[in-house]
Amino acid sequence: MDLAELKHEELLLRFFSAAEVEAGLDYPRLIDALFETFRRGGEAMPVRQSHEVGAFGAPGHLLLMPAWQRGTALGVKLVTVFPGNASRCLGAVSSLYVLLDGTTGQPRAMIDGEALTNRRTAATSARASRHLSRKDAHTLLVIxxxxxxxxxxxxxxxxxxxxxxxxxxxxxxxxxxxAAALSREGFEAQAVVDLPAAIAEADIVSCATTSTEPLVMGKHVKRGTHLDLIGSFRPTMRESDDEAVCRSRVFVDTYGGALAEAGDLLQPISAGSWQPSEICGDLHELTRGARPGRIHDDEITLFKSVGAALEDLAAASLLVGIPLGNPPPDQQS
Structure with a gap:
């Protein structure tokens, strides 16, 4: 339905709780929406702003992430990252998303940003995995x-x-x-203490931490593994060592974000052991078929995600029911 045809009361600002976000963004639909969004590309997605806002000697960061598609929708996510929150039994990341109408600029929705981020981040990793992991991958290591x-x-x-x-x-x-919670979801899940052994066993290694020191060492990664690195979002943070990057065919969510923020890549570049020209593609190129994903089963692939505001806009629009436009002809992988 065209926005001009909507009744006034339907344009009133809505708030979506975390439970409503999780119920409204099932992974199959969200993964498909991200596929179409990245394949089409966004009109505007500035590299996010990051500000240090920590207090009392503890680190803290404020991130501002806007994106828009002219005439359809625009939105901005306000994010705080406080790594010390684990000691308070709180998540390290808190956020709020504001979605606005692309024609009038009127607010359409305020959305629990943490739930939105969790869903779109996991869905983006899965979208990349569809291009980059082996089709028979059945063992996932979550770090x-x-x-x-x-x-x-x-x-x-x-x-x-x-x-x-x-x-x-x-x-x-x-x-x-x-692990117990995942077992209740139907997985054969177990906690492990020997990280190198677990890395060597996994088909997909998904790392979502706030680490500043490498956790995934290249020497432990077996051939055919897909590395999914999510957590680091600043040049001083990293989850893999130089060898893991150098052994892999590397892909990113966006070139601009990765080369501005991804410590997993920027630190090997600084050390002279790896070059930006070695990036094999981003999600826009992968979803359009402009760059090949996994070529053979024995190679190691690495997807470095720092988070893109386009993902938030796609997820929020899907949740509220705003179509972002028609994608180009299908080029499914």
Whole structure:
């Protein structure tokens, strides 16, 4: 329905709780929406602004992430990242998303940003996995025990036959709790303490942490593995070492975001062991078929995601029921 035809009361600002976001953004539909959005490309998606806002010697970051498609929708996500929140039994990431009408500029919705981020982040990883992981991948290692990490197995299960999930975390009790929760979702899930052994066993390694030191070492990665690196979003953060990057065919969510923020890539570049020209493609190129994804089963692939505002806009629009436009002719992988 055209926005001009909507009744006034239907344009009133709505608030979507975390439960409503999770219920309204099932992974199959969201993964498909992200596919169409990245294939089409967004009109505007500035590299996000990041500001240090920590207090009392503890780190804290404020991120501003706008995106828009002219005449349809525009939105901005306000994000805070406080890594020390784990000691307070709180998530490290908090956020709020504001969606506005692209024709009038009027607010359409305020959305629980954390739930939106968790869903679209996991769905983006699954979208990339459909291009980059082996089709028979069935063992997933989740490194991290936060809310994004907890979302990853359900999303990856949509695109690959994931049956077994290994969970590693710095806090073994949280890893055990997450494994138990995943078992209730139908996975063969277990917490692990030997991270190198788990990396060597996994078909897909999904890392969602706020680490500043490498956790995934290239020497432990077996041939055919897909590395899904999500957590680091600043040049000083990283989840993999140089060898993991150098052994892999590397893909990113967006060139601009990755080369501005991804410590997993910027640090090997600074060390002279890897070059930006070695990036094999971004999600726009993968979804359009302009760049090949996985070429053979023995190669190691790496997807580095720093998060893109276009993902938020696509997820929020899907939730509210605003079509972002018709994609180009289908080029499914």
């Amino acid at each position: 991290g025990t936060g809310r994004v990490a907890a979302s990853l197995p359900m999303a990856h299960r949509v695109v690959r036959p994931i049956k077994r999930v290994l969970v590693w975390g710095r806090n073994p009790q949280r890893a055990v709790a997450l």
